[in-house]
Amino acid sequence: MKAVHFGAGNIGRGFIGLLLSRAGYEVVFSDVNDTLVSALQSRRAYTVSLADSSDELILVEGVDAIDGKDARLVAETVASADLVTTAVGVHILKHIAGALAQGIALRLQAEQPSPLHVIACENAIGGSTQLKESVLGHLPVELHEAFNRYIAFPDAAVDRIVPIQHHEDPLHVTVEPFYEWVIDRSAMLPGLPDIDGVHYVDGLEPYIERKLFTVNTGHCTAAYHGYLAGCRTIQEALASASVAAEVRAVLEETGAVLVRKYGFPADEHARYIDKILSRFTNPHLSDEVERVGRSPIRKLSPNDRLVRPALLALENGLPYGHLAFAMAAALRFDDADDAEAAEIQQSLRSNGLSATIARYSGLAEDHPIHAEIVRRYEATRPHQRGLA
């Protein structure tokens, strides 16, 4: 069995590639990073270690790589694969869609095409569905019926913290011991063998929202407030009592939404929050606030980890003030190396606070959450780097 995995980065090697290889797949990574591609091609293996007190080194063998810039080669490799997965970043999905569509078109030429599952392992609601829409846009209408019959794009939720890291060996990756990979079985075609370690569910929404609105909302809250407090890492941020209190407060807000919406038992959800906070403070990891806060435009978008739970809170008459405070801190995330952070700062200078909030969050200027973000923003100052 062959899997093509787009993105030989931290999650690609440290999570998805590892599980697929253990499940018996020959994993072919497609990446645009020449260093990673040539190292994988020459060694056909890499190592993973766990961020705990063990010194276990996991060897992942039988892997290969192709140059993701070579669309023809990517298409041919997809044409002969049993499974396609991605971990490239949700904003990159549209860039891989063309070659993926070419590969799918090649498969669909066969008299009896073999089914294919394409699973986006990104931090987004409906990542595979978004990829499917992009791929469809590259395919002629006459292929759409066969496409819908033979190609499935089940949505997924993936959870494993893998910080940016630098090792002498560019392929080695250290990952936290915890992982969770949930796939929407209801969107799958018959015949794909279960992958060990994957949790299959009928209906992904509770899983992706619980993960995104707890792990990722808590994480970016720590990153944005930590950044303002002058912290370098998430571990440092959570060592600050004021930042840790904000993170817990935001998780109480999203927790109330999740318990109301999905009926999770409150004590079970409280344990889920505690477990996540303990993962953030793993002393064997050092995770920079710039990574966790990266792409603030994406994180402030209407369907993502801050605005969506705040809207659900408002709809249900629940509090959202700490979520608004995290959004205000996101607007102060002034990382010059982050193109989205730089764009927000430019918009604040050119268009002002109110228009910038409306533009990136989708919240109209007379929306109550918009007003709360303005109030919270005005209570912090950029160079103060401390909680108001």
Ligand SMILES: NC(=O)c1ccc[n+]([C@@H]2O[C@H](COP(=O)([O-])OP(=O)(O)OC[C@H]3O[C@@H](n4cnc5c(N)ncnc54)[C@H](O)[C@@H]3O)[C@@H](O)[C@H]2O)c1
């Ligand atoms: N790191 C984590 O803790 C974590 C956990 C869960 C989910 N995620 C999600 O997984 C995704 C990847 O995150 P990551 O931390 O592994 O990032 P990463 O930067 O380490 O890896 C992304 C890889 O994609 C490659 N890439 C970029 N454009 C490409 C293209 N056109 N074709 C093929 N490859 C391309 C990059 O070269 C890089 O190797 C993101 O959506 C992220 O939100 C990350």
Ligand SMILES: O=P(O)(O)OC[C@@H](O)[C@@H](O)[C@H](O)[C@H](O)CO
């Ligand atoms: O990858 P992002 O930018 O969506 O979010 C940054 C982190 O919160 C994220 O990568 C977490 O480490 C991960 O989602 C844990 O499962």
